[in-house]
Amino acid sequence: MLRIYSDAAVSPKDQLAGAGLVVVGENLHEQLSLPLSSTDDNHLAELEAFYKAVSWPNENGRLEEWTIFHTDSQLVANAIRKNHIKNNKYTDAFQSIVLSLEKLAFYEVKWIPEKENKGADNLAKQALAKQRKNRK
Numbered sequence: 001m002l003r004i005y006s007d008a009a010v011s012p013k014d015q016l017a018g019a020g021l022v023v024v025g026e027n028l029h030e031q032l033s034l035p036l037s038s039t040d041d042n043h044l045a046e047l048e049a050f051y052k053a054v055s056w057p058n059e060n061g062r063l064e065e066w067t068i069f070h071t072d073s074q075l076v077a078n079a080i081r082k083n084h085i086k087n088n089k090y091t092d093a094f095q096s097i098v099l100s101l102e103k104l105a106f107y108e109v110k111w112i113p114e115k116e117n118k119g120a121d122n123l124a125k126q127a128l129a130k131q132r133k134n135r136k
Contacts, residue, residue, distance in 0.1 A: 001025065002067040005112075006053035007120035008036065008045035009128050014135075015040050018127025019049035020120040023056055025065070032056075033123040035131050046073035047093040049124065054100040054107075066106040070117065077111035 005022040017036035023029070036048045050071055057063055071077055079085040080101070085094040101107060114121065 002028075002057065002062060002065050003070065004053045004056060004067060005070040005117055005120040006049045007072060007117050007124045008042065008049035009121070009124035010040060010042045010045045011128055011132070012040035014128075014132060016128055016131045017045040017048070018124045018131065019045070019052050020123025020125070020127065021049070021053055021056065022119040022123065025062075031119070031123055033126040033130070035127050041089075043073070043075050043087075044090060044093060046071070046076050047090055047097065049120075050076045051093060051097050051100065054097055054104070058100060058103055063103055064105045067104060067108075069107065069109045070112045070120075071109065072112055072114045072117040072121075074111055077109055080109045 002025040007020045010017045015038045017039050019034045019036050021032040034052055036045055039045055053069055057067055079094055
């Protein structure tokens with residue numbers, strides 16, 4: 001079984017966004033700090049971070065494992081549960097997630113409180129800090 005925690009961090013002033021992923025499984029503990037598209041929209045950043053999370057099993061040949069995705073974004077968790085997102089602004093990002101999820105044999109999406117997602121949160125903030133540093 002895989003557990004993948006995702007989070008996004010956004011700096012509206014800098015129009016920067018970063019994602020943090022924590023991937024945990026048998027003999028596996030991976031931490032990823034990834035830059036995201038330039039945006040000042042936290043919801044869009046959360047969707048992009050979640051897309052990175054659902055892409056991880058495909059990119060690493062782990063499509064047949066039971067995978068539990070953890071997100072502190074209610075927008076993401078509700079959209080997946082309902083298989084629908086209301087705001088047309090997020091449709092493309094949501095459809096990319098759905099297409100990636102369809103490749104997985106077994107998965108579950110769980111909403112968790114922010115306080116239970118500190119690892120991914122810290123990694124997302126590290127991605128922001130690295131982007132700021134690279135701009136200078």
